[in-house]
Amino acid sequence: MLPKYKRVIIKLSGEALAGDKGFGIDPGTIKEISHKIKDASELGVEIAIVVGGGNIWRGRDGEGIDRATADYMGMLATVINALALQDALEHTGVDVRVQTAIDMKEIAEPYIRRKAMRHLEKGRIVIFASGTGNPYFSTDTTAALRAAEIDAEVILSAKKVDAVYDSDPKLNPNAKKIDKLTYIEVLNKGLKVMDSTAISLCMDNNIPVLVFGLDNPENIVKVLCGENIGTIVKED
Template identity: 55%
Template sequence: MQYKRVLLKLSGESLMGKKDYGIDQDMVAQYAEDIKAVAKSGVEVAIVIGGGNIYRGLEAEKGGMDRVQADYMGMLATVINSMALQDALENTGMKTRLLSAINMEQICEPFIRRRAIRHLEKGRIVIFGAGTGNPYFTTDTAASLRAIEIEADVVLKGTRVDGIYTADPEIVKDAVRFDNLTYTEAYEKGLKVMDMTAFTLCQENKLPIIVFDMNKKGNFMKITQGELIGTLVHAE
């Protein structure tokens, strides 16, 4: 295996599958099978999921809602998505733990760094819910922060696009894909890999990022085996 411990970042929208909102159980089941295969190969897997398929704090703020209130609602949406993925993973026979940045004793454990690492060492798939537990921070930032805390080897950002392009390939048909970039190149080109806080955390800690198409079955496994899939963002 190329990596011993990885953090997989999934967007909330990725769970919609072919739906316009909410959770597509078929898509969640496909993700669960892909994640199970990687975990069974010996790679320690941690996951952070967004909540955009259920609720977006930034959009609610534009409609007049208090930003802090809206962000907390968004954090709860990430917990719903985390619970859905947890259930799908356990249906495949995998052991999981859901750790939340907001205390919800009835449904998940509180986030404690040493406990999270111990779960990973025991072969459990760890899902981090509720972002960082603070408003004004995205789940991209939560993914970078948790990856650093658990000493992950890489952040794998699973999207529906197969890497980083010069422009949105779903809009600009002649957009060019990058195989790899340094943090400086990505910044200077104005490429939106992650939000700036998340990106800076990775850069300062020399934590590589790989953006890849998670919807293509088997891609997650191929990356952990060292295949060049998607776009790698790395130190100088």
Template identity: 60%
Template structure:
């Protein structure tokens, strides 16, 4: 069972690889080649990208910045990532459009739902940048919101780990990975998959979430094909 229209959520941290800051070109090209194979197979694909590799609003706020201001800076960081990702995808032969929730017409289209859907129907990848355009919302929430708006079959959260664990696998050798969870289990156990608003949005709209390791070769394609990979969160 494959998925026809998917929303892929990429964290900013995933783009920086082992560098500690910024964007690793090799990771961008690896993502681009995986996405190109999926689009060639007829999958309609949209991407929401975070900005934590450049600036994280919560950290700025903790350092004394006004929270709304810090979040706006974080949104601008996602636009930088989106344009970089667009370049990588187009070099891999995938026509791509960036749509920004904050108006910046010289570098990106404004977010228009119907236009985004039309791009996808024509085989273009759409990258949604600048979050929801509002402070106090994460890019996880953006992913859930855009997925509902465009009628996506699933949200893929591609991360540095191969699924959802009962505790941090990097700190605990006895951490156990879940193959499948319900939305209620995620919310009641406060598992750190996505923030509560994003989980609730997907729950209300019956959009499953698949959490998997971004760095396994071909993993995006496997997820699109519906192969058992990572952790599936479902109604």
């Protein structure tokens, strides 16, 4: 199989690492995901990953906690996930680096754009953790920002739902799958592809977003090779 893209950002939600548990990190799930990321890397694709922290802590769930403090707690949760993913990938034989937007030099490199790009050029996988390093910005926005900075061709947004629908498929059995969307349609319809800041950033920099389901980890390789699954968000 020949890859369609040369350099990508994979946006992994924290929930994707929890498996069926819904909370924490499921060793079997993270191992399976890591093997498929390795398969993708062996196609010659340069891969950077932005991982969320929702399986451990969401800033917006911090009821009674100052919003900025809650967001910083969420950033630390993404570091836990990034280190777990790094370990799992290294066990598959892949060379990996974690870079954090908040300096914690004892466990990870600081985020340096040129260094990240150099790692990618050498075939290493780079995991971006701790969001943008600022409260009030989601890991969706981090994915869009890092994609623009490292010249990624596409953001591959791995979710528990296999595509974007016109309504919640869990609540509405007649929900219709949407194959293609423009950035403006996502914003105007309030579709939960990524938050509005992230979508606006992608629109400004013409970065496509491909939403696909991670229920089958094989989908990582499939989307990289251009198979028509999920939903693509881009300009007309």
